[in-house]
Amino acid sequence: MLISLIVKCSRSFFCFSFVLLSASLFAQSGYEYQPSQQDESKLADSKNKLDLWQKEQYKEISGKDYKEFHKERHEHLVNKIETGYYIYDDFFYVRLNKILQKIIASNPNYTNLDNTEILVERSVVPNAACYGNGIMVFNLGLISRLQNDDQLAFVISHELSHQILNHVDGSVKNKIDYLDSKEYKNKIKSIKNLEYNNNTVYESFLLDLSLKSSGRTRQKEREADSLAIVLLQNTNYKLNESLNLLAILDISDEPKYADTIDYKTQFSADSYEFQDAWLLKRNGLAVQQEYDQELIDSLKTHPDCDLRISLLEKNFKLPPLQKHEIESVFKEVTIHSDFELIHSDLLDGRYGRVIENGFVLQNYYPDNDFLTAAIGISLAEIYFAQKNHSLRQFVPLPDDDYNMNYHRILLMINNIRLSDLKKVTLAYYNKNEGIKSTSHDEQNEHLAYASYLYLKLKNSELLEKTKTDYLTLYPQGFFINKLKTNK
Numbered sequence: 001m002l003i004s005l006i007v008k009c010s011r012s013f014f015c016f017s018f019v020l021l022s023a024s025l026f027a028q029s030g031y032e033y034q035p036s037q038q039d040e041s042k043l044a045d046s047k048n049k050l051d052l053w054q055k056e057q058y059k060e061i062s063g064k065d066y067k068e069f070h071k072e073r074h075e076h077l078v079n080k081i082e083t084g085y086y087i088y089d090d091f092f093y094v095r096l097n098k099i100l101q102k103i104i105a106s107n108p109n110y111t112n113l114d115n116t117e118i119l120v121e122r123s124v125v126p127n128a129a130c131y132g133n134g135i136m137v138f139n140l141g142l143i144s145r146l147q148n149d150d151q152l153a154f155v156i157s158h159e160l161s162h163q164i165l166n167h168v169d170g171s172v173k174n175k176i177d178y179l180d181s182k183e184y185k186n187k188i189k190s191i192k193n194l195e196y197n198n199n200t201v202y203e204s205f206l207l208d209l210s211l212k213s214s215g216r217t218r219q220k221e222r223e224a225d226s227l228a229i230v231l232l233q234n235t236n237y238k239l240n241e242s243l244n245l246l247a248i249l250d251i252s253d254e255p256k257y258a259d260t261i262d263y264k265t266q267f268s269a270d271s272y273e274f275q276d277a278w279l280l281k282r283n284g285l286a287v288q289q290e291y292d293q294e295l296i297d298s299l300k301t302h303p304d305c306d307l308r309i310s311l312l313e314k315n316f317k318l319p320p321l322q323k324h325e326i327e328s329v330f331k332e333v334t335i336h337s338d339f340e341l342i343h344s345d346l347l348d349g350r351y352g353r354v355i356e357n358g359f360v361l362q363n364y365y366p367d368n369d370f371l372t373a374a375i376g377i378s379l380a381e382i383y384f385a386q387k388n389h390s391l392r393q394f395v396p397l398p399d400d401d402y403n404m405n406y407h408r409i410l411l412m413i414n415n416i417r418l419s420d421l422k423k424v425t426l427a428y429y430n431k432n433e434g435i436k437s438t439s440h441d442e443q444n445e446h447l448a449y450a451s452y453l454y455l456k457l458k459n460s461e462l463l464e465k466t467k468t469d470y471l472t473l474y475p476q477g478f479f480i481n482k483l484k485t486n487k
């Protein structure tokens, strides 16, 4: 399971990442989740800003490889904007950019920050990143683990510092220049000319390069931490929340919610018997949560949090850490992030994840219509995918490296026969009458789509009518494409 946490950041060439964090649990009851609505005008503004930046900067730079990097970075971001990776809404987007603007306005000495903006990415990885071209990205998985705006302000300030210090473009430029240098070319030539052992020498040369580079990266993280505090000193955000944030980061190898899901109980109904064997591995053994100590140690030392905390304490005389809870005004931000992540998984067809996280959140928000509908939709979609031989498009094979809850739901999907999967799905719907009903007092798109899938499972003659009703009621609905391609 820990493997899944060591996510190799595919965009590492383009950006500086903040690295992972985690937070404590809190019990809640009742949350009315409304999915974030994409504001198309905000999206268009953001793309224009990015195009403008690219156009202006591109004129200034020289060197084929460096120009290529600029072009690729721009295309990478535009592509992600266009394919819906980022949320442009009034809730996350506006909140984060407001804090950013406050920090910028309080630090007028730093110019050229007008085009800076924060994008919120539908990613569960607890991370933030600076792309070096004015764009900073905050993942929902990070926002969901914070405790207050002050911690948010510190991460924003840290990413802004990478921008001010030109860390991204600077290190790419250095790398390109080095690969182009006489020193590098001579070194490679001399390795090639070695009669023996040239592979080993080459490998140790590469290792040496990567160690030097990771040392420089750590140094840049510390510089960004320091400048972040300097910037925040001109605002009224609480400076020592930076220490709490880094402490949260330090336990990022633990999942946010540690609950174990009892699938047998969840899927049990009067009408049929849940078979324990569905949750067993091929060798007949049950899945155990295993922690690889070596991996934990390397994760602990990698983010370097203890050292970053002590450096900030020492250099800025910050008062020592005070452990505290999530601020009540901030709770909605983290809850909304958790729900929005499930919604994103649902739209992208990561149905195993929806079932796993849906059940976990149900422990905190029982009787939540959205969660029940999301689980029902996922079960039904998995059934239809299995039936159409397209299961692997949506659900990966079970793997020990996944966390226990996810691994077990994948095992169940993998082990169960199609006819039993239909029974499990129908039993789930029968247990949760609300998601079967085709008429709802209030508009609820997820319930409407769940009930459509129920009728489809039952081969009901009401199916076409329900489809037409959905399309009339939700002309811009989230499930329009799924409905149109559904036979």
Ligand SMILES: [Zn+2]
Binding pocket: 016, 017, 018, 158, 162, 220, 221, 224
């Ligand atoms: Zn950083």
